[in-house]
Amino acid sequence: MPELVVLTEQLLAPVPGGTGRYTRELVTALAATAPHDWTVAGVTATHKDLSPAVVTGVAGPRALPLGRRGLTALWERGVHLWPGGDAVHAPTPLAPPSPRRGRSLIVTVHDLVPFTHPETLTRRGAAWHQGAIQRAAARANAIVVPTVAVAEDLHRYAPGPATVAVVGHGVPDALLADVAPAQLHATAVGLGLPDTYVLAVGTVEPRKGLDVLVEAMALPYAPDLPLVVVGPRGWGEVDLAALAKRHGLADGRLHLLGRISDADLNVVLRRAAVLAAPSRAEGFGLPVLEAMAVGVPVVHSDVPALVEVAGGAGVGVRAGDAKALAAGLRAVLDDPASTARRVVDGRSRAEAFTWSHAATELWRLHTRFFEMASVK
Template sequence: MTTRLRVVVDQLAAPVPGAIGRYTLDLTRALIATTPVDCEVAGIVSSSPPADYERIEAELPGLADLYRTSLARRELAAAWQMGLTTSPGGGIIHSTSLFAPLRKHDRASGNQVVVTVHDTMATTHPESLSTAEGAWRRAMLKRAWKHADAVVVSTHALAGRVGDLHDFGDRIRVISSAARSGLTVPADAERRLEALGLPRAYLMTVGSLEPHRGVGDVLAALGRLGMPELPLAVIGPREWGEQQLANVAEESGLRRGMVQSFDTLSDEDLAVVLGGATAFIAPRHEEGDPATLIEAFSLGTPVIHSDIPEYVETAAGAGLAVAVGVAGEGYVNRLAAAISTVVTDKKIAERLSIAGHDRARAFSWRDSAERVWQLHADL
């Protein structure tokens, strides 16, 4: 008898798959590659255009089946939030997010539902989400507390925050992610950098001008007197509310044109920009995505990061940690000192590059997939 693991891959059909879409793609591919004997992997997706089904099946070769629900994504999300539909039936279900059919079920009959929590932003920073999205996430986390057999998180730090919101007991499992597949510097890296308008030496960060994301702190740090004059590449939106990235940069003391922003980049261009950066800066005050550090490490880029628990746990000393403390001038000054040190001290930069590259080896999608299979076996 063949055991079927059904993965909710609906994020691959979302208008903007985003970080969860990348996670879904890489984890599901690894689950297929590590399928134990007498097991198989199938997918679950909401009602979508046929082209989406074809694309998902092409992106996930080896998928045994792709179950299409009768409801479209928006309607299915509402139905699953209220527990009003039995679609897609029972069996062993693994969701790469909170988007899952969470309802009362009998595990003894072979039914399991495992969900993945990527952050607690709906509670810690609800202003970062739409009112509807925040309410849906909080409601689904509560349903997971009632009905999920296990909850997967990427770090022990996130496990602690999720556990503080609801007492999941021993149902929380820490299974790390890894660098996205395809993050390899292509042969035409120099041409791509030139096309993107970047010089040979520059710094890089990810995020928006929301205060807790820390991009404003990086701008303020680079605007300090005596700082090395390196351009900054920012991957993220150019505006937040009424604030414009270019204006905030100038107000911070940076010359016009010193900040280059990109809404998104292809995997190839991201590898070029991230791999070519003098340093990658992860300045968030809280709720940091560990995958950003892992990707920088994998390309040997020196990493400067805030000392929030997720980053400290992920880096394990391979990056240069900067204490956030009470975010403000003190943090900006410490960030400026760290950036100046990495830019001007080649030995420290080289040590961070080597340490990061070594640390990246601790994370792989194959290992993550094998741990997911073991989790379901344990259940």
């Protein structure tokens, strides 16, 4: 039986972030929708503990004979260490430099931020991602991107012969599950949640624009609500508590929850008055989709990918503009009739995005390119 190997290394990263969520949801869906004659396995670099990369229904994880740093350096230098399998899917640009003869390789490129906004990454991180994306575009069979906006950026900054396919993300089942009132209350008490609030979800790092959100919430015409932020600390030393103090956000209005489970996020989302997505750059914007799916109104920055994903169901404001963001949040709360229409449109929009659909589209690509490689 042919085997699809998915590189699940991102599940073992110190801060898996949105690409970690993508990896876990996608490999789960790939295993659930696999053609009857295919198997799916996860492969990582060598780590002391591989348990975070265990995925139900997926074989492995199998560890390659190098740690993450060594594996990254090897592939960066063009060494053809194949991770096994007949077809390989790399959910991030960490990928073999090219497929082996008779094998196929597809790489997901989530965004072109290393080219368009390199200042929002470390210098080393931006340079590595630029090179990895260029190699993938030149040598992989196909590149998968989550939005048309990213496809356009790819053609502009890293053109290559690889086929480019737009395949959106989905909403985890855990966020769509109904929650009993008693459980809603118990989780809210356990997390110390206010009654209602403005919510932001994302890794706390410069690209996410959370500094702008804190500034916006301190303005006199911003919603008089607490701000709840869900997500782990990333790079860049973005200290939201210090920013709140600097901008005069009243004590007790900022709640930092850090990383939480999907079950808890389900509750946190449903209790929010509005989701704020103030990113300076994005390739997709999972929190926007997830909020719309559960009926939470969204205010997002005007970066192209967020505008595309929201599909007109959100309120768009200029990226980096705290005054515009505060006004957008206030407008959502002050105009319940318009907001109710946007919520209905958002739910309808979100229904078009499922992990099952994403996996089905990827299987079409993998089986097509594997068959092509097999006859060469």
